[in-house]
Amino acid sequence: MTGQTRTLVVAGHGMAGHRLVEELRTLDTAGAWRVVVLAEEPHPAYDRVALSSYLDGRSAADLGLASPDFFRDPRVELRLSTGAASVDRAARTVQTTAGDTVAYDALVLATGSKPFIPPVPGHDLPGCFAYRSLTDLDAIREAAVPGRPGVVIGGGLLGLEAANALRLLGMEPHVVELAPRLMPVQVDAAGGSVLGRRVEDHGLRVHCGVATAAVEAGPDGRARAVALADGTELEAAVVVFSAGVRPRDELAGPAGLDRGERGGFLVDGLCRTADERIWAVGECAAVAGRCYGLAAPGFRMAESVARQLCGLGGDPFGEADMSTRLKLLGVEVASFGDAHAGTDGALELSRLDEARGTYAKLVLGADCRTLLGGILVGDAAAYGELQPFVGRALPSAGHRLLAAV
Template identity: 60%
Template sequence: MTRVLVVAGHGMTGHRLADQLLALDTARDWRIVILAEEPHPAYDRMALSTYLAGRSRDELTLADRDFLTDPRVELRLASPVVRADRAAHTVVTKGGDRIRYDVLVLATGSRPFVPPVPGRDLKHCFVYRTFEDLDAIRRTVRPGGQGVVVGGGLLGLEAAHALSRLGVRPHVVEAAPHLMPAQLDAEAAEVLHRHAAGLGLRLHCGTVVAKVHARSGGTVRAVTLGDGTTLDAGLVVFAAGIRPRDELAGPLDLARGERGGFLVDAYCRTADPHIWAIGECAAVQGRCHGLVAPGYAMAESVATQLTGRDAEPFDRADGATTLKLLGVHMATFGTTTHSGDLRPVEVAFADGTTRYAKIFLRPDTGTLLGGILAGDTGSRSRLGSFVGRRPPADLEQLLLP
């Protein structure tokens, strides 16, 4: 008997789940109903900035013709889930359609965080999340003008670089003392800072946007920072982080993680055996993950389980990332954040101001826990192969070849 999987959300993670299930479901036991919030199929949000550089929506779309025409898939665009009934195993879309499920997977993603800054609702204040957001930015920019990007993480720096390629002179405002505080320490961030400044990005770290000022027509005129600096600006882009989209937790009577997100176990299961959650909206054992790689791992795990196969529990102790940002290589491998009493030994290596590496070692065994790389350093994948072992004698040469 064919079972129905309803996927709430068609972002990158929701699409990966459906794609993997189609590949694994050789018995054709499943019919997949995808309820997308956006009016177009899933696309590569990680490459969204290339849309401003000239790539088309079709080029970024993840759903190919075979997927869209597969008789086992029903994709409903602009039809987000707004209500659900666990007892009846049904969901209701924004358009009023009621759909029954055997399994419901919540892949609702996240929403941009906009800090409660006076003036944040003015015209020409944007977030950086969808095709429509970028279309609105492109219509607004004036070459030679100035813009302010709120957030000095990965997304904020991408947004600032995109603005600069549109002819806007961008300021980047980051509340933390340095750029990319979630991934980098101060020394690695300094390598990135120097490179970003050399590309024309004006960086303001250790301060916040206190107010956005309006022109007479209600558009952005300027921004005042927490340190009293006033910056002329024709637009503001908020890229200050994300928050999980967990609004359905209430209607479904599902628990949330301490910082939001649908609370799930290591296999992405909620307390209801018929409901799962994956991606940025999932608080796996209480923790949300904002990168696409963990979301893909969750999607593949759930697809494996739905086809009766054994899956490994989700474990992101290895938070490895590799970023080619603004033309400079930044990477982490293994474990770079630590808690508890067993404090790691930290060893840093630097080559002037253009290359930097730090490793973390267990103090009792000397085994490698992880590391941070900035600039023209060694291969993250090769260095990652030594995690859990004592590093080789030529480690410094591997870090800074």
């Protein structure tokens, strides 16, 4: 490492991009790096996981991740409302959306992901929104009509968050999910059934196993209703699309960088692209071809790259922990390990308590002792005791959970 200060450009100031900069600020005690952060949004990095709380009284500042000393650090230049428009690898420069050119010694792509909007007729009508950013929520708040129905397309984690957002705005939310159950990635059929009943108790109308055919316009040209493939028509003053995300990798092609099979900047276990000066972290990074949509894997990537930039070596990414514990509309849900019993010889043990509205499933190995994963709906108190034991002998908490009451 030379004594000359080098320039790191971070394209994106989401949760992973911010973690990278914070780690570098901590580790770079010699001041070897100057950091230019290109933040496409008008807000500094914020807690996207807690997005719906923005409609429940919390402000953009409350959700902000940057401390006051971050903004005072002379080593960091934060450019808001400025994204990366293109990358010239030969010249080692980034052209910004503001028309500036920034030279780099190292570049980290942290461009995140964008909402997937199903190309159904009427998806782009006024009154249709994505659910991804504070700007999206400001627009939804402006359009919300208390007492009127709203429809969310997508019944996964973000879809239920969006439905709760409409509920907080006084609307009557419907959720449409193509899969036969809510949160199909995290829970199984029995868990989805319990979850569906519990969220309906909180005022949601759930429509699973049906596709969206079109968004219908009213006389004023705005979204008026959502037509489903089974012939049902749902009145909708607001339509929110929350049908998954796609990695923001549009910089890859023009820059000659490889993409993963399902998108994302293709990187190795150390989050390096084929260009030794360019890394990618977070939801836009296809590590060994796979993208991860949770915050925790993105944080691990960011920490590894920060160590590499400081000459400290980085831990290879390896397997990501995709465990999830959350509370949606007052309903606790947790999913961890091999929750869907995909391991050969796996054994599923479950308990359904209709009276309490709870469901618990544990997945054991072929030896009937090793905990491989599990699903908890309605009561996730045991998650903290169970999740650390994945790959080990079932702890006493598991036996208690499955015992008859």
